[in-house]
Amino acid sequence: MDGMTFEGWGWLLVSGVMTYLGFSMLARYSEASTRFGVAAILGFVAYWQPQLWWLGVLGLLQALILLFIHWRVIYGHPHLLRWMQVGIFTPELRNHFAKLWLEWRGLRNLSLPEHPLRGDVQYLLQEPSMQALRETLKGKAPLDALTDLFSASPEQTFAASKRLKLNSGYWIGRAMFLQGQQNQDNGYLQMGAQRMISSLNVREDLFAWKLLDAEALLSPYGLHIREAYVSRVQSTPATYTLLALLMLFFLWELEVGATNSTQILFELGGNLRAHTLETGEYWRLVTSVFLHASWLHIGLNGFYLYQIGREVERKIGPNALMFAFVVSGVVGSLASSLLGQGDAVSIGASGALFGLVALEYTVTRGNFAQRLRKFQANLGSLLAMLMIGFLIPNVDNWAHLGGLVTGLLLGFSYNRPSRTDQIIMAVIASGVMLWGVISLLVYRSNLV
Structure with missing residues (x-):
């Protein structure tokens, strides 16, 4: 075929x-x-x-x-x-997508008033880029009803939602929350807040405005809804770059038949434990991270990188994520070379992924004590991950442990990097990967 x-x-x-x-x-x-x-x-x-x-x-x-x-x-x-x-x-x-696009542009880029509760909904609708939204609402009810929708009165909110035929449970939850504020009823406050949050749907009408509204109402209670939602859609270029590199290496492996030959895996940069250090081929500590033994191997590691990498990158940024991945992977490979036994070729991104998991379980806005509490809360998950590695044959647990310890050290010592720090981390991570690839190419040219 x-x-x-x-x-x-x-x-x-x-x-x-x-x-x-x-x-x-x-x-x-x-x-x-x-x-x-x-x-x-x-x-x-x-x-x-x-x-x-x-x-x-x-x-x-x-x-x-x-x-x-x-x-x-x-x-x-x-x-x-x-x-x-x-x-x-x-x-x-087309109008469906255009309306969603406008709302997200308004949420992230337009100069919006402080909040519809204290600002002017009409002002929002006068923005030139809100033309499509104006046309959508024109046939439903007078635009003045939007002002009542975001009012401080639970009765006006509920009546306006009926008038505009907006059936989202968000408005019922909002009315309950406002009723709880008026009556100082914690039960109504909790039920209203829960219903508001659970009813936020990125694909629904007026989502961006509901998000602004929820942020204003709930942030005094420590719930920063807008920040959480916006962070979900932040781009994660470093994660996708790493995924692309893993796949490029794997395609190279398929081309030369490395998945069926340990010797070819070694020639592509696999880490042969003591050999790497004894011969001075330290670049194998880098290249072995990007090699995988089978479709299942790269599929699992790629899936975990996609899941955990995006979460960590949104917390620490793309440059710091790339740095953490490379450092955790290299230290994991080094731990395998120093402490591992036997002559098996060690490959895979698992050590780097353990480092990212450790970062996810420690990095938070708080101080060291708060990070320690977060780590203790997730200690069971980390131990379970390590235990699974010991139960499965042919798994390099020293690489896992080296990456995990590296991630913990990075997580406990993490401070938001300055622009200069970000540049330095990007240069180090890129330089280490480039050094590994060039050294591998030179090594292979000498084999011919």
Whole structure:
């Protein structure tokens, strides 16, 4: 079969996923369900008639454009407007995405008043970029009703939500919370706050304004809702860069057959424990972190990096994350070389990932005592992770332990880095990785 095509089962899987998306994601919009349906049909055609694989590719591409806009709209990037114009065909679906885009742009970039409770909702609606939102609300009720929606009166809030036919449970929770404030009833305060938070949905109408509203009402009680939501959509370039590097190395392994040969893994930069130190090939401490033995190995490590890497990067920034990953990985490889026994080639990003997990379980805004309490609360999870490594054969537990200790030291000593510190960390991390790759290429050139 042509190298550009999937295997038959791959197209059948694509067809099934597209069918599921057609009934679940954006199903209320006819264009979305139709496009997912077309992708499902063309995927099945590619499975049934392999020579028509290009139809499956076309169907998948047109569906991926829609998914790309759906996943990225909450970032509010200007380039998405062009994607909407080119990739969305019906006004109904285009207006849906445009409204979400405007609200997120308003949340993150516009000069908004302090808060609708004390500011002017009408002022927000006069912003030129809110034209689409004005048009959407015009047919529902007078715009003055929005002022009542964000009023300090529970009765006005509830009545305005009915008038505007906004059925989100957020407004009921808001009215309960305001009632609790008026009556000094902690029960109503707790129930209202819980309902407000649980009803916040990034895809709902007026989400950005509800987020601002919840922040103003709940922040005096120590709940910083807006900060938590905005941090969820911060880009994480370092995590994706590391994932790309892992995949590039793995593709190289597949090309030369390293997954079936320990000797080839060693020639690609695997860490042979004592050999690395005895021969002075210290660059193996770096390159071994990016090598993996199988699809399962890289799949698990890639998944954990995707999950934990984004969380840590949003806390400490991309430069600090790259630095922590490289340092934890190198120290883990060094611990394996110094303390490990036998002649097995050690590879994998697990030591670096243990370092990131340790960072996640220690880094917080508080002082050392608060970080220690956070670490103690997560100690059971860390011990369970280490124990699993000892129960599975052929796992380099010294690398895990070295990365874990490194992550703990970095986490307990972490202070928000200055701009100069960030540059230094980026230079060190990039320099170490570049040194490892260049040394590997020189080594391989000498093998020929």
